[in-house]
Amino acid sequence: MTAYALLVEYDGAGLVGWQRQSNGLSVQEAIETAATSLNGGATPLATAAGRTDAGVHAEGQVVHLDLAADLPPARLRAALDFHLRPQRIAIRAACLAPEGWSPRFSAARRHYRFRILNRPAKPALEEGRVWHVPLPLDAAAMHDAAQALLGKHDFSAFRAASCQAEHAIRTLDRLDVTRVGEEVVIHASARSFLHHQIRNLAGTLHMVGLGRRPVSWPRELLEGRDRRRAGQTAPPEGLVFLGVDYDPPLPWVTSDRA
Amino acid sequence: MTAYALLVEYDGAGLVGWQRQSNGLSVQEAIETAATSLNGGATPLATAAGRTDAGVHAEGQVVHLDLAADLPPARLRAALDFHLRPQRIAIRAACLAPEGWSPRFSAARRHYRFRILNRPAKPALEEGRVWHVPLPLDAAAMHDAAQALLGKHDFSAFRAASCQAEHAIRTLDRLDVTRVGEEVVIHASARSFLHHQIRNLAGTLHMVGLGRRPVSWPRELLEGRDRRRAGQTAPPEGLVFLGVDYDPPLPWVTSDRA
Incomplete structure (x- = not known):
């Protein structure tokens, strides 16, 4: 497994917010779905720095994603950004997650x-x-x-x-x-x-x-x-x-x- | 007849541009339609400073409109802005048009x-x-x-x-x-x-x-x-x-x- 951090921008309109919900598409579900093909077909878990509500936008949401694949961060960014193309969700940047880092609890x-x-x-x-x-x-x-x-x-x-x-x-x-x-x-x-x-x-x-x-x-x-x-x-x-x-x-x- | 100037903002997406076209809604048609009820039921003519193309946006398009009604500019602004509510077209400001003024030819x-x-x-x-x-x-x-x-x-x-x-x-x-x-x-x-x-x-x-x-x-x-x-x-x-x-x-x- 490789742990990545992602820098994510999205238009909150038409999304039910960050967290998975049964009543519509969330940013979490969109990213996890886009990453599935890079994770041997299994749905990975994405966690975020902030659980934005439905309709709230992001320029710099930060997401943690564990993947079975070992891709260079730039290639992961490009692949996820491409797979998310139908949505107004963009992957602005990526990097390897530091040891023990959490997008939520490490936030200063x-x-x-x-x-x-x-x-x-x-x-x-x-x-x-x-x-x-x-x-x-x-x-x-x-x-x-x-x-x-x-x-x-x-x-x-x-x-x-x-x-x-x-x-x-x-x-x-x-x-x-x-x-x-x-x-x-x-x-x-x-x-x-x-x-x-x-x-x-x-x-x-x-x-x-x-x-x-x-x-x-x-x-x-x-x-x-x-x-x-x-x-x-x-x-x-x-x-x-x-x-x-x-x-x-x-x-x-x-x-x-x- | 009273001659007005309007300051108009619009999102060009989904509009065919400023000028009336048979293939979709133009800003000109939307404004003329919104103004019809203020013009005794007759469609007035709106002319603009710039004939923007389909998809081009405006923060400060300037429009000339002749109306049969004699409304204070602030009331005309509010009424047109309200009637344009389904569209992403806003009337930011209005005033009486100066004598001999043209939005196009008077532009400095x-x-x-x-x-x-x-x-x-x-x-x-x-x-x-x-x-x-x-x-x-x-x-x-x-x-x-x-x-x-x-x-x-x-x-x-x-x-x-x-x-x-x-x-x-x-x-x-x-x-x-x-x-x-x-x-x-x-x-x-x-x-x-x-x-x-x-x-x-x-x-x-x-x-x-x-x-x-x-x-x-x-x-x-x-x-x-x-x-x-x-x-x-x-x-x-x-x-x-x-x-x-x-x-x-x-x-x-x-x-x-x-």
Whole structure:
């Protein structure tokens, strides 16, 4: 057996998320199916750094795959990328997995971006990639509110009811809100996140951006630890899993060109 | 009758381009149909700054529309944007058209962007928005070659056989090639362009980027004025019509909020 790491991009639309489900195609099933012919006909197991929900996109999901074959990483990348051709799933890079490495437990930091299209007109080019908020948002107020959430806290107020984590204590390293033309973009980084944490933070910050809640509100919610008081869960299509930091970094290979 | 200007965004996929065609839905037909109920049931005529081809996108197409109704521009924008809801066509802004103004003939400068995804892996998130070139491109060499094309020239070498312009003399104001991560992005600006001019320039510059032709080649092609010698026509999905400059600028309105 050879253990590989894969760097994976996907469009979450039309997929049921990372994890295998009976109700539709998941990224996990697509990759495992594409790898079957490289694994002597047996379906291998793929595990990921983050179990993205249905509709959530990825630019830099990281996947662990054990194969019976011993292929150079560049050839594995090209073969999987080709076999995944009908899907909007791309294998950007591959490498041999370091001894004892886990995409999930070895992660030092995860990075996400959430995009809000903040203009009266509906999305056309970015439909399915943004949350459309037609009324004007004050991105500076959202950013100020977000800074009060940084650090190590019990994030129960921003946790999905379905969250399976043992506890809700997380350390939020970055939660930046910036306006970029017609968009308000949220960047979030932490070693790990709770289920729906970023989408719940986005829905809560958007209430501050609209001026319906004060800048102090998200911090008060955090301290109250009561999910029922926070803002709505923002829709999945605005969220992109940007990537994962490992220490040391993985030795990614994209092609076998010299 | 009231004359309006509209600022229009669209996803070119699945549309036959700007102009009405018998073989599918055009942006022109979609807008004219959406405006019919605001025009006493008669189909109005919409004319555009640029007749984009099938598959080409727009962030800032500018359209002229004469209506029997006398609506405030913000209400017209909202109504048309709503009626266009099934399509990936958005009305970003509207205003009253100045006396004697034409979206096409009054244009002082048009701006386009062409995106190349330059990596081994196929596009996933940007599929339909980029030209995929898997082999490495030298963006700096492409940029150098492009600078030799700036200014007023006969662009016959980069003109489509179907081009209906009276002559091929155009003044190219900007043709920048920059690398942005995995992408090579071309920005082109001119008062007007010939049919397929930017896509032919992109296809030609990409041969320089691959190292298959010298940096001097595009200028030699320009001087030879022979379309058959230039590079391929790059695919439409990489091209976006960014916007048009008018002098004075149009007084765009996006909403009726104070």
